[in-house]
Amino acid sequence: MGGATRLRMNLSTPDRAIKLLLVFLALSSGLGCAAGLAEAPFASRPGSVEPGDLRGPFYGQVLDADSSKPLSGATVLVCWDFVQGSGPNGPSGTLRRVVTTNADGRYTVPRVSVRGQHGHLTRTSLIVYQRGYLAYRSDRLYSDLGPRGDFAQTGNMIRLERFPNEGSHVRHLRFIGAGGPLAQAVAWELQLASDEAARLRPSWQENETGAVGDSRPIDATRLLSADELKAVTGFQGGFTIGKLGDRQTSATYDSVHFRAAGQPEKFDAAIRVFRDADAEAAELRYEELQHDYPEVEEKDEVGDRSLRSREHDILGVVALDKAHGLVVVFTCGVDQCHDHDTVVGLVKRMWPRLGRVTAGRPRPAAPSGGDAEPAPEDPPKVQEKTQEKAQEETP
C-alpha cells in the first residue's frame, strides 16, 4: 500500500490489530490451509467419560441382535466430513473408508490423516450395512431417528436387527442415504422404495386443518408402559422400546414397539394410533383396517367399535374412539399375550388414557437396553403458558 492515496485503516481497537497481524502471519507462514479438529461427540470406549478422537481408529464388533452371533461380511463405512467457515459454514471436503467385518464380525478402521485437508474435521460417521438387516449409524437411532448416545470409538458392540417383513425401504434409505459410497450396496432397495413411495400419502394430506405449525405429534407412549405390559402378561424379560418402522410420527400417527430383548417377534407387542379429522374419517379408517386385516372378528368389546384379528403368531385388536377421532391398533405375539382376551384387556387399560395422546410433546424412544425412560438429552419440554406465566419462569 502506498502511492498518493493513503488508505486510512482504523487500527485503534486491539482485536482488529491482532487480527491483522494474524492474517499477515498466515500469509507468510502458509498456515491457512491446516485442518482443525472438533471435539468428538462419542466416547473413546464404552462406559468411558473420555471423549474419543474424530480421526479414529475405530474398532468394534457386529452381531446379529437375535442370535448374538457375529456377522461377517457386513459393510462398514466411515466418513470424515470437513467444513470451512466460522459463522455460516459449508462443506470443504470429505474422506471415507469402507471395510468389511471379518469372520468374528469385527471391524478395524485405521486412524485417518487430516494433513492437507481444508477446514475443520467436525463430523465422523460410522455406518454398518448388511442386506436383510436394519442399518446402523453411529450418530442416529433407526427406531425414532433420535440421537444415538452409546457409540464408542473402540470396543463398540453393534447389534443389527433383522429387517422386518413389513419394514419401510423408504425410511431405511432415508436413514442411510440412497446415494453416496453405499449406493451399490443399497441398489436392490431402490425398486422396493419406489413402489412403496408410490403408495404413500404425505402426512399433510391426512391433516384437514391445513394449518402450519400448530399440529403437534401425537404420543402413543402415554397409553401403556412396559411395566404394565409385563404385569399383565407375566413376561420376565426386558423390552427395548422404540417406534415401528412403517411411518413417521406426525400429527396423525404414532407408534410404540415393545421389542422383547433377545427374543423372537412372537414376544413383541406394538401400539399404533391413528388420528383423523373427525369421527366419520376415523370410522372410515377403522372399516378400511377391518377390510384389510386377516381373520377379522368384530366383537365391539372396546370403544365405539372393535375387532379381533390374527395372522399366524400375531394377535391384534383394532378399536375406534369416535370422540377423539382415534383408531388404536394393538398387536401382540402369542408368546407374550397368549390369547385375544389378554390383548383386549390391555386395550381396555389404554382406553381411559386416549385423551392424553394428543396432549404435550412426545417422549423419545429409549436407547437400547431395558425398559428405559426417555433419554436425558431430550430438548426442554415446552409447557402451554400464558404470557403472564411465562414471565414467572426462571431462565
Added chain:
Amino acid sequence: MSRRGEPVAAMLFALVLGAAPSARAWDAATTHAGLTEQAIYASTLGRILNEALRRPLGLYEPLRINLSGPRGERLGAALGRLGSADGYAPEGGRLPALEWVVAGSVLEETPATRVRHHFYDPRTRGGLDQGGFFSGMNLRMDRALDGSGSVRDFLTGAGFDGTGRPSLTWLEATDNDLGLSWFYEARERAASAVTPRERDAALAEALLVAGAILHVVEDAAEPALVRNDYREEFARSGGPFRRWVAERYGRLGVPAPAAGPIDVTHLREIITNEDETGVADRTAAHFFSLGTLPGTTPIRSPEVKPGEGQRGYVAGEGVAHLAAWRREEGRVVWQLDERCYADYARVLLPLAAHAALSALEHLFRGGLSLSDGKVFVGTEALGAGRLSFYAEDAMGRRRMIGSSDVSGAAAEDELANEPSIEGGAGARRLVAVFRGVDIEGEPIVVSAERRLE
C-alpha cells in the same frame, strides 16, 4: 456408590456426553438436507418423475450428471466437497433423483459465503447490509483467518464484507450458478436433449438447481437472515441457533411439513407477499436473532416487555420462550437460550419445510397432455411461449420436428395441434415441450410425450 452403580453412572455420563453437542461440532448442511428431504417426500415430485418424465423408479431413479464449462468446473469442485455420510454426495457423478435435490440444497451454501445472498429483510425489502469496504474489514479478516475467504480477498476488498443481494434478487441473478434461469434451461433439456444420457444429465441438473432454490426459501425461516443480522448472530457468536438445531435435529430429526403446499402466483410470494404471510414476513415479525433483541436494534417487532422480578421469559406467537430477560445493575438484559431455541425450532422448522414443499411444487407445477392429435394444457393455465415437438426413435434419440410461438390457453384447454410425422421416419414417441410463462407471467417449462402407433 456400589460396584454395580459405578459403571452405570459412567455409562449414563457417557450417554450424556455422546448426546451433548460439542461447542465446535456444528454442521449446518444437515438441517437444510433434512428440510429438503421432508419437502420431497411430501411432494408430488415422485409421481411427476414417474409419469410425466417417464422415470420408472421415480424419486429413486439413478441419474448421472454432466456439467461442462467453467460453471461445470465450479459446481463439480463444490460437489466433490460434500460430506459422504448422508447419501447425497455423488459417486461417479451418479445419484438417485431425490438425492440430487438434497445435494443442491447443501451445495447452495458451498462455499459458505454464498449465504451473504440469502438475506431478505421484509422491512427494507433489502438484503444483508452490515458492511462496506472499511466497516466490513473485520469480516474479511475473519474469513481469511478461518479459511472460508482468502488473504488476497482481504487485501483487495473483494471478499465477503457484510453485504449481499436480497435473496429474491439472488434467485434470479444471472451470475448465480444455481439460479432460476438454470433450472428452466435444464428442465427443458430434460425433455428435449437428443440422447437419453443427455436428458438424464439435464434432469439431474434441474433437480440439483431445484434443491439450491429450496435452500434459499428455507433460509427465510431463520430469524437472523430476515432481520439483517450477520454480525452478531454469525460473525460474533458463530450462529448458535443454527448449531443448536443441527446438533439436536441432525438431518433425520427435522420434522415434516404439517400442511400441504400453498398455491402461489409467483415463487417469491412464498418468501414475502403483500399480505405479510410469507415465511420471511412471519419470521421477521415474530422472532428475534441475537443482534436484534430488544434494545439492540431499531426493529420494533415483536414488542415485548420484561415482567416483574429479577428474571424471566416473554412469550410470543406460538412460543412460550420468545426471549429471556434478567435485571442487572438497574438495566434489563435480553438473551436467547436453549429453551428459546427449542421453541423457535419447534415452530420454524415445520414452517421452513412447508415453504420448501410449496417451492418444489411450484417449480414442477403444471403439465401438458397429448391425445386425439392435439396438445392440451394441464392444471396450470399457460401464457405466451414456445411449443416444440420432438420425434424419438427406437434408440431413444430425439430430433425436433416443429416449433412455434403460442399465445397460451386456459387449464385443460387445447393449446395446439400435434404435427404430422413423416412416414418411414422410425419415430416411436412424440414429445411436446412448452417453455414460456404461465397465465400470471411466471416462467414455466412443461412437457408431455406419448407412444406413436
